[in-house]
Amino acid sequence: VTPVHTLMGMKELKPHEELMQEGxxxxxxxxxxxxxxxxxxxxxxxxxxxxxxxxxxxxDALRNAMSGTSLISGNISIELYTGQQVCVSAKDLTSKxxxxxxxxxxxxxxxxxxxxxQLAISSIPAYVDRCQFFVIxxxxxxxxxxxxLLNKRxxxxxxxxxxxxxxxxxxxxxxxxxxxxxxxATHQSQAAAFGWVQAPVGTGxxxxxxxxxxxxxxxxxxxxxxxxxxxxxxxxHSYRLMLNIQRVHYKDLHINPIxxxxxxxxxxxxxxxxxxxxxFMFQNGFNSINQRTAEGWTPICFAAVxxxxxxxxxxxxxxxxxxxxxxxxxxxxxxxxxxxxLHMCAFLTNNEALRVLISSRADxxxxxxxxxxxxxxxxxxxxxxxxxxxxxxxxxxxAVNMLGYSPFRVASAVGRVDxxxxxxxxxxxxxxxxxxxxxxxxxxGSAEVMSTLLRVGAEVDFKLNMPLISPLGIxxxxxxxxxxxxxxxxxxxxxxxxxxxxxxxxxxTGSFEATAVLLAAGARTDLRNLARCCGESxxxxxxxxxxFRLGVKVCPY
Numbered sequence: 001v002t003p004v005h006t007l008m009g010m011k012e013l014k015p016h017e018e019l020m021q022e023g024x025x026x027x028x029x030x031x032x033x034x035x036x037x038x039x040x041x042x043x044x045x046x047x048x049x050x051x052x053x054x055x056x057x058x059x060d061a062l063r064n065a066m067s068g069t070s071l072i073s074g075n076i077s078i079e080l081y082t083g084q085q086v087c088v089s090a091k092d093l094t095s096k097x098x099x100x101x102x103x104x105x106x107x108x109x110x111x112x113x114x115x116x117x118q119l120a121i122s123s124i125p126a127y128v129d130r131c132q133f134f135v136i137x138x139x140x141x142x143x144x145x146x147x148x149l150l151n152k153r154x155x156x157x158x159x160x161x162x163x164x165x166x167x168x169x170x171x172x173x174x175x176x177x178x179x180x181x182x183x184x185a186t187h188q189s190q191a192a193a194f195g196w197v198q199a200p201v202g203t204g205x206x207x208x209x210x211x212x213x214x215x216x217x218x219x220x221x222x223x224x225x226x227x228x229x230x231x232x233x234x235x236x237h238s239y240r241l242m243l244n245i246q247r248v249h250y251k252d253l254h255i256n257p258i259x260x261x262x263x264x265x266x267x268x269x270x271x272x273x274x275x276x277x278x279x280f281m282f283q284n285g286f287n288s289i290n291q292r293t294a295e296g297w298t299p300i301c302f303a304a305v306x307x308x309x310x311x312x313x314x315x316x317x318x319x320x321x322x323x324x325x326x327x328x329x330x331x332x333x334x335x336x337x338x339x340x341x342l343h344m345c346a347f348l349t350n351n352e353a354l355r356v357l358i359s360s361r362a363d364x365x366x367x368x369x370x371x372x373x374x375x376x377x378x379x380x381x382x383x384x385x386x387x388x389x390x391x392x393x394x395x396x397x398x399a400v401n402m403l404g405y406s407p408f409r410v411a412s413a414v415g416r417v418d419x420x421x422x423x424x425x426x427x428x429x430x431x432x433x434x435x436x437x438x439x440x441x442x443x444x445g446s447a448e449v450m451s452t453l454l455r456v457g458a459e460v461d462f463k464l465n466m467p468l469i470s471p472l473g474i475x476x477x478x479x480x481x482x483x484x485x486x487x488x489x490x491x492x493x494x495x496x497x498x499x500x501x502x503x504x505x506x507x508x509t510g511s512f513e514a515t516a517v518l519l520a521a522g523a524r525t526d527l528r529n530l531a532r533c534c535g536e537s538x539x540x541x542x543x544x545x546x547x548f549r550l551g552v553k554v555c556p557y
Contacts (some may be wrong), residue, residue, distance in 0.1 A: 008101050040161075071087055152183065164201070165199075166249070187510040441505065
């Protein structure tokens, strides 16, 4: 690692071997202070940052955050749905000496040290585990060779980047550490802890296909370590959740879920379904099909997370409730209070289990604590197959959640283009217009989403006029009042939203891909909101935005 003050003074990015010779790198241990792991997508074929663009953003962002010039805001979606506002202050970053881990100078790069380099790569989970801060460095820059745009979405598409993120969530510091997204020198925010659910490691892209097999073994070791960690701590709920969500972690990887961690299971049954149910009950520590944990989960709730249709069927045959719900909010899995089984399967794309529940007459109109139907959760996870199954079973595509969001607007808000296209025939023109704003508010404002919405008729200058007497209108009213003495990214949006155009909202939220597409589509910069602000009021002419044509695609690498 390198001390942060040394990193700030770097004028070029040198490899590990050169910095070792210069005596700049130090071996980190906890007594020295805090460590920060920087995860990033390489902007060149042989060098991570040939034009020193990403690294300059990192330097400027850390300088601004540590001086208090900019604030690392809380995650806007979490604050929107739960009201929790947690920011990372300058004091959090400077209370102890800070050291930076960055692959190019922290791992051997020389081909002559290929073995050492492979050991270092295999040790990435250990590096992440020792870091108090995990940074996703994802500014808008062009790949030096391919000239394609790199950003948060292209970072998230990379298998190795996904591994680093899931290593963060499986680390022993997951509950106390902080994950941060850096998209610009003054645009930083806390990263959502549940992003890995939507982007399993095995479904990411790999430049070297054989890397996928290496990653599979590394990932399973991390999961096994975390399971033992929970057992030793006596945290049975987290153990059960991790045990049963393995199929999500291992999607598209040639490995099987870890089984039999708890010794002593014996069964006399020769029926595979009965055997599976008995083993499941034993390994999860349940004595009864109706037993409910202190956290509000029954056995079939965990089975819905596992997603085995045979297991779900076996538990239903034993009189488990097809309309059962988990009773308490579960931050680790993103589910809200009173989430039905159907919603869990729809979100986790456990579609065979979803069909078993539907055929067993699960209530497709049921709503969770967020007021959402299962169709909303299928849209959230881009689960087109689940959307089709739920719609065929009678789930209303126009049913809205507690914020007034339809499934289409939810899909737009989180950037799920396949789900948007599937839901489009059931979507009104007003919903399409409102989806422009939802995408900006919750991070879905990619070039592809904006282009899709504009192509199907969204008005480029549609002004947002949220009814005051509505769930979101009341919430925004409260946030606007709070904004005067305690601001956040969400409160700033709430304060300025009334009468704002999509262009204004894109600048407020730092959705600069959307800004570029809207400008290319002819968005006006002189229109004003109720507070008499326009796009130029937020320094639009000084904002660095990528250049787009409608229908642009970002880097797939």
